[in-house]
Amino acid sequence: MTVADFLFTNAPALLVVIPLFAAFICPVAGKISSTIRNLWVMGMMLVTAAVAFILAFRVFVTGPVLYVFGAAAANLAVPLDSGGIPIRIIFTVDAMSAFMDIICAIVGVSVLLYSLSSESRNSGLEGYYTLFFLMIAGVFGMVSTGDLFNFFVFLEILSLASAGMIAYRIDGGLAVEAALKYFILSTLGAIFVLFAIGVYYGQYNALNIAMIAQRMQFTMLDKIALVLLVAALAMKCGAVPLHFWTPDAYSMAPSSVTAFLVVASQASLYGLFRVVFTMYNITMNCVTVGWIIIIFGVLSMVVGVTMAIPQKDIKRLMAYHAVSQTGYMLLGVGVGLAVLGNTTLTSAFGFMAMEGGIFHIFNHAMYKGLLFLTAGAIFYRIGTRDLNRMGGLGHTMKYTMIFFIIGALAIAGIPPFNGFASKLMIYESVYLFNPLLAIIAMVVSILTLASFVKVFHSVFMGPKLPEYADVKEAPLPMLIGMGILAAIVILFGLFPQPVVDILVAPAAHALADQGGYIASVLGGA
Amino acid sequence: MDLIAPLLTGYGIWAPVTWLVAFVAAVIVVYLLWKTGESSYKKGTELERPYLSGNVEPEKGAVHIRASNLYWGFLQALKGYYDVLVPVHTGILTDYMIWFVAVTALVLVIVGMLS
């Protein structure tokens, strides 16, 4: 067996195991020397990203990939003598999962590169990198798993690691406060998820998502479980009115972590879509649930952006924008869900809305990560996040300013950056569904631009302030980390159609196609 | 794979590369037009210094408009809205958890009763 074959077969397992292994070694490597630790961390991250890309390549070429832990063969999901039920934990990587894998890999590499220099002054770095790898493993596990309880376990890994990371800067106590809020809320959500898992188990005696989907009858109990899952996952992804932890956590975490927390939230969003589309699909009342998600989305957009305008803390402002942008994704996919039962409407604009929402996930991860990284670079140089005390940094931090402009224009939906492409898809398809929603979305976009003009003005414009006279440009690794993301933002903005064709459309179809998912696991049942 | 294919949105198309070419062309045209104009600005003369009705020029740091002063009018116009919205973010964990449980209960009622 060649190395390529080996990688092709075992990529889903290695995707999670390599970050875990890297995390386990990290504390020991940190004890030896910091150079060895940095090399180890960077090397492992590159390997992980390579595995993720290989896996995504395989998925987009040959269709969904199964990996059955502990079975005699990697794709033996249903043992011959079991009567058609999957018994082991199965990783089911379809196009949507591969899509999320790519996001996580790209953001992970650039953020790790960035944090090599941005966090170099701090203590407790081996813990930092350990938790970082655990977050990566958590996201990879959440998006690739096909087992509900396994999803819960990875959700918990993600929330514990995130809480530890948010509280990383313990000196002032503010970070710990934010972490406490985040962590208790997510524990409450996790308990709801556990109850939902219990309900499914009690009814169908199955934990595999495909198996539950096949046996789904949408009784009263299923409705309750659906609501528990939707509420918990919507809270984790930061939809208004459950978004309260988001600004606190995003603003108090180190910037590099914040950029990754965006991806973590989107993994929860993925979970929400997975539950709604794959487990229930049209057995439930799509219109009601779709409208609930649309309302979440509209509220998120409006409240997020209006709360962002009066903020004085740069990262808090960006955090509210993250809430607002999450609303676009919820809106797009919610519209797709609301018309899911109706074939004509779905083909008319439902898929387009879903593609817009899913494409926006990718774009948002890129530009919001970029913006948070620029905020972190500013904080690294001048030591404050208060917008009122900033000014005139454009004279000295030219590259940071350019990256900030790219990110800000992208988030505001200005052509030709990638934010515009996805927002355009959302506007047009949502307009066919309900014109009012499209108008709200556009107004929110304008307000986003307005608020970023404010940030740009108060941070970079104006005369050179005397207290920041000797501020230098951010260090090179940080610039490289930002540069990767900025390049992707521009690239995807210039060539959106190939991206939509190759990555987004398969993901949207994989999400909507419940029968295909079940068939890929249970074998054409 | 056609790299520069326009994005089909189902309702229209969006061709970024074409747009970019047009944009650059427009910029060049504007630049050429601008170049043809004649500058009355002379370097190294009194024109360089700002004139504030004869007052002393303020310090560099004082000219900068701080972030809180931006959009003051917008915030005043929406004062009623912000008076409701900002106090909701109390910063108290208990309130946040009550929001969570209450929204869950609301959605339970909606999904459980209406569908």
Place this chain on the structure above:
Amino acid sequence: MLWNLPFITVVVLTLIGLVTVLLKKNIIKILLGINILNSAANLFLITLGYREGGVAPIFTLAPSELMVLPTPQALVLTSIVIGVATSALVLSFAIVLQKKYGTVDIDKIRRLHG
């Protein structure tokens, strides 16, 4: 005779846990409430797996062949570990907050707002 009493206990415990979480102001008390909620979820899972007259799913010298379902027990083991991890992390947060803020009252830990 026993009817659905364990399930009803689970519901009551969940409600008590939620009340503790929502109405109490002390972090440690809130954590106790979360522990109750967690235990209620565990009890729910175990109760789902119980079979009338079954014995523990261990073949070593078992008295009969009818056994209770093993999967919920495996799930609950995982869940218990997660509960311990949660408790440890939140308590360490509480200790650090006590050092920095001088209080563990949720109403006073609100420097992040708006």
Place this chain on the structure above:
Amino acid sequence: MIEQIPQILVLLGLIVSAVLTFHFKDLLAATLAAGLFSFLISLEFYILQAPDVAISQAAIGAGLTTAIFIIAIRATKRFEGEGS
């Protein structure tokens, strides 16, 4: 009949100890009530034929959780609502 009564009593005891955990203002007493809760839930697991879970609840609930709670109470305040 008679074999059901202990289980009913244990279930009632669970509810009572949960209420006590809610009720006590003294965090030490609340922790003790939580310890009682842990003992009883372990007994309930035992009765429901889950000895693995009972052992793990015993080892965790009897020793470790109470220990770290006590350490945390020592580091903070003993009584709920005590001023800073």
Place this chain on the structure above:
Amino acid sequence: MIDVWILAVFCLTVLMAFAVVRLVLGPTAPDRVIALDTVNTLVIASMILLGVVFQEIIIVDVAIVYGLLSFVSTLYIAKYIGGEL
């Protein structure tokens, strides 16, 4: 034969309920601690008896774990009450 064991378990469970009364009333913390200890002892005794009731030999291990470990929390509480922690 089995009925006797169940009867004993029943008696112990009722006694547990009475011990909980002291845990509720207990004016001081040490009173509550000794009430908890009593419940503890009774839980261990009833676990041993239940092992015979279910006719499962191996699950008596749980009782040993309790017997060994239940006093650790008591020691922590004692150290805290005594002001030594």
Place this chain on the structure above:
Amino acid sequence: MKKVLVVGASLLIMAAFFGMIALNLTFGSPKTTDMDDYFLRNGQELTGSNNECTAVVFDFRGFDTLGESTVLFCAIVGVGLMFRKMQGGEEYEDE
């Protein structure tokens, strides 16, 4: 006051729906048991373990156990970070 009212109302709703869960399931006789029957029937042969619970924990759902250990590891690293000694010249938080 309003807060207590909201809490009471939402808890009543939760109680109603959770009660529905409790009343719709049956204690002592699960509806479908095919997956667990497979474990009990074939577990000994496939894993060689007499304790089916351990067989499920470490073999059929071994990956969950890896995740569980990781959660514990996570918490320990987090607690260690909380009680670390800070060195001079670290980034500070403003406000």
Place this chain on the structure above:
Amino acid sequence: MTVVEILIYTCLVIGVVFNSLGVLGLLRFPDLYTRMHATTKATTFGSIFTSLAVVVYGLSMFFSQNASQYLNLAIHAFLAAAFLAFTNAVSAHAIARAAHKSGIKPMLAVVDRLEEAKL
């Protein structure tokens, strides 16, 4: 009724009676230290006797059926009881010492040498 059964019944009855006395003492006695007398002695003694019943049962089954698992049962039950007695005594001492340190005085005491010794 064989001899073994009578022995088992006796042990169980003694155990339950002493456990009841312990709990009764826990409820009736006036102060902490006297309550502790009731709980440590009576409940430990009672639990030892209930375990002894199990030990007798296990041994009798072992000798009558020659099935070694009953020996296992007897040994484990005995170990549980032994550890129980061991740990109960230690924890009673620890609690009494801590309570005295925290300032809880014995009621109705005719003499208090520990208070005088100032330890």
Place this chain on the structure above:
Amino acid sequence: MIPFLVTTGMAFLLYLILTAGSGSIGFWSLSELAMGAVLAMITGLVTRKFLCRSESYRLLSPIRLLLLLVYVPVPFFIELMKANLDVAYRVITLNIRPGIIRVHSGLKTDLGIFMLANSITLTPGTLSVGIDEETNDLFIHTINIAEGDEKKEIIESTELFRLVNLPAWIRRIAE
């Protein structure tokens, strides 16, 4: 080295007791014996400093072990029985006269004082409340002090046990 061996031996003994009835070599199977040896060695490595902290190996002599095995079921159990009957009487009548007295133990080793304190706690209406770490004197809460005892500064430990002389037994075992 000696602590390691002693701890390993004790651990192996306990392991054998725990797994009695598993096979045919005596009561044990071969794999249990092998595993027990390995685990006992691990235990010995980790805890060799704990079990033999006082560096006295008196309890290793067979006579003392035999005495210990006799002590627990016979004299100790008699006193236990008597103490419980006493407590039963007190519980029903509430006829008590409590107080804390100082008892001179006369024992020197940690193990001895430990055994005495535990015996006192479990046996006649007494409860060890404190210990003087210098002189190894015990402070004992007694539920019913005999008339006149409260006047005495220090009471000999033998006076507490009326039926069997437990301190003498302990001295014989532990010292």
Place this chain on the structure above:
Amino acid sequence: MRMSKIVRTAADILYPAILIFGLYIVAHGHLTPGGGFQGGAVIATGGALVIVAYNYKEVTGWLKKNVLTGQEVSGLVGFIGVGLLALAFGQVFFFNYLVGSGSIFGMPVPYGINPGELNTAGIVPLMNFAVGIEVWGGLTVVILYMLSGLEKEGC
């Protein structure tokens, strides 16, 4: 501060007993109730017993944080390594490659009720040991960390 001499002696005597009992639970995870996590938690509680009986300064000399962290990491690496070894044999991650092989822990087990034989279950006992070691180190070090967070040092 240390607790009284009686408690200290009891801790000294009980710690080896708890340790061997925890290891017994770990080793018999596939035969009797228990397993890696339960046994590790039992041992860690024994560590908590020693910690409570002596003071923090003394205990850190016997239970070193570095050693315990190393234990934890090695347990986890062992756990993942046992799983990854299956990949080396060309099998799937977590495949039970030892069961029925006749080597260590490789005795076959018949279906049904049997008295149990320690030398069975393939990789399950190995994983039990790995998890046991991890939990032993991890939970003990948690208590040490939390004690180090108390304001008054050396308690």
